[in-house]
Amino acid sequence: MSQSSDAAAAVLDDASGSAEVAGRLAVVKTFLSDGGLLALSGTTAMVGIGGAMVVTTLSLFLADAVGATPLMIGLFFAGRAVLEMSTDLLVGVLSDRIGNRKVLVALALMLSSVGAVCYMLLRNYYAIFACGVVFWGVGGSCFAQLLAYTREMADTSAIKANTLNSVMRSITSVAWIAGPPLGFWLIAAHGFTGLYIPAGLLYFLAGALALWKFPNLRVERDEAPKAANPFRGLNRRARLLMIVIVLLLTVNSIYQIDISLTVTRALHLGAGVAGLLLGFGAALEVPVLIYFGARADRYGMWRLMLAAAVGATVFFSLLPLATTRLELLVLQVPNAFWTSLVLSLPVIMLQNIVDGGLGTASALYSSSFKFGTMLGGATAGVVAEWFGYSDVFWVCAVLAAVAACLLVSGKAYRHEHAEHSAV
CATH class of the missing domain: 1.20.1250.20 (MFS general substrate transporter like domains)
Known part of the structure; x- marks a missing residue:
């Protein structure tokens, strides 16, 4: 009986793998023909x-x-x-x-x-x-x-x-x-x-x-009359997600601004190392984006966002402790993980939960994105002036942890977690 079960499981795994490969080939074919x-x-x-x-x-x-x-x-x-x-x-x-x-x-x-x-x-x-x-x-x-x-x-x-x-x-x-x-x-x-x-x-x-x-796309739209204020459709989940986006984009902006100064002035490793870190991190983002983009519905987008916030907390907690080029390069792996999720999933999530329309939802995302970037610039300058370049990342760890706590406390995450547990 055990051997039969193992054989059946192997067949199912092979079938699942074949279906996944076929799905990827179908996506490539669609791209090339469209x-x-x-x-x-x-x-x-x-x-x-x-x-x-x-x-x-x-x-x-x-x-x-x-x-x-x-x-x-x-x-x-x-x-x-x-x-x-x-x-x-x-x-x-x-x-x-x-x-x-x-x-x-x-x-x-x-x-x-x-x-x-x-x-x-x-x-x-x-x-x-x-x-x-x-x-x-x-x-x-x-x-x-x-x-x-x-x-x-x-x-x-x-x-x-x-x-x-x-x-x-x-x-x-x-x-x-x-x-x-x-x-x-x-x-x-x-x-x-x-x-x-x-x-x-x-x-x-x-x-x-x-x-x-x-x-000229002709997407079916809700024919119900539009509200005078298109932002009245912002529910609690949307507001919570926008706060999380601002927090995580703030720490991402701080990192982009401060890493070169930390590398050159605090660690004395040279400007080339800063460029290497940014380029290596961006290159690592590509496979992560493609992998989780194809499987976001399977894992659950709210759960992935929580994983990203936790990953950001871990990354920024370890970053001030790194002093060599090798240590900084190794840390680009968790950095690419959380960054790729934060820069890809939230816009889809807002488009799914905001009632005002795709344009309104996308604009809310981009505005949150830009506000986080602007806030990151101000925060990086003030904290670096008071405490030094490396200590800025401790502030990033705290902000990322706050984002993780907000996601855990949100009903949307608990609802999604219950659905996946039931499955």
């Missing part, structure tokens, strides 16, 4: 590379080319971030009412292209600030709109939303591996003009590709 998915992938890649080139070099541009003081640079980033959060929410609501999301994606990308041209031509701080607020501020809504369009594309295709979102996030991760060194090389070789010409061209081509190659 022009809309290929266009979405191409647009995501160009936006990722262009964004990585511009974002990582903007403070250098303001300091060297414009002559801005540290305070002026801080005000520039804060002002643009506040406007981007506002425009994200406004455009998100409008996109749900208008319905033709690809036009908004293309328009936002074209505005970003114009913003790159302004940066190329202007050297007056206030003129650059105005152009940044108008063109990059409104153009920044392309992030939320691409997330919403990706979900609509998944809903109208044979690919699961988690899988497609993870693939697009993987493309972005690869773009962020290539974009920063490419941007700095262009500056070294051709100056800031040599940076913003290709960046503007990438945004323009991405907008053109979206306008002419994105299909």
Whole structure:
């Protein structure tokens, strides 16, 4: 009887494995045969590379080319971030009412292209600030709109939303591996003009590709009358998730800002080690994104978010104790685990639980994302000034632990845990 049971279990495992392989092959076949998915992938890649080139070099541009003081640079980033959060929410609501999301994606990308041209031509701080607020501020809504369009594309295709979102996030991760060194090389070789010409061209081509190659999706929408306030549909789970997103994106932003200073000034390991850590971590994110993206429904997204928060707590508790390059590289494994989950799952979760529409839900995610990033910048500066660079990560561990406690206390996690236990 035992041998028969073992044989039956082996057959079931083989069948399950064959079905999983067949599912992966079906996803690849769908991608290669669907022009809309290929266009979405191409647009995501160009936006990722262009964004990585511009974002990582903007403070250098303001300091060297414009002559801005540290305070002026801080005000520039804060002002643009506040406007981007506002425009994200406004455009998100409008996109749900208008319905033709690809036009908004293309328009936002074209505005970003114009913003790159302004940066190329202007050297007056206030003129650059105005152009940044108008063109990059409104153009920044392309992030939320691409997330919403990706979900609509998944809903109208044979690919699961988690899988497609993870693939697009993987493309972005690869773009962020290539974009920063490419941007700095262009500056070294051709100056800031040599940076913003290709960046503007990438945004323009991405907008053109979206306008002419994105299909006009006709997703079935709820015909019930829209509430005057589209954010009234925010239930307790959505509010809790947004707080968790802000907390975890805050610690991620602190890490991105502080790791290079910790490596060079506290550990005296050299700037190349900081670049190696960021690149290695981004490379590790890709397989994690793909693996858990395909299995998020099986494990449960709320449970995975809890695992990510716990992983972040462990990572930031160990990071101040690491003193060698090898130890820092090993810690990129848990770092890639929690980061990849936090940067991919929450948008799907909000889209599932917010009643206002995909555009509104995606805008709420991107606004939480940007608010966490802005808060991380302020926190990193204040804590590092008072306690030192390495001790900043203890604050990150506390914030990540708070996020984990919120997820444990949330009814959504307990409900999902009960469902999986019953199965």
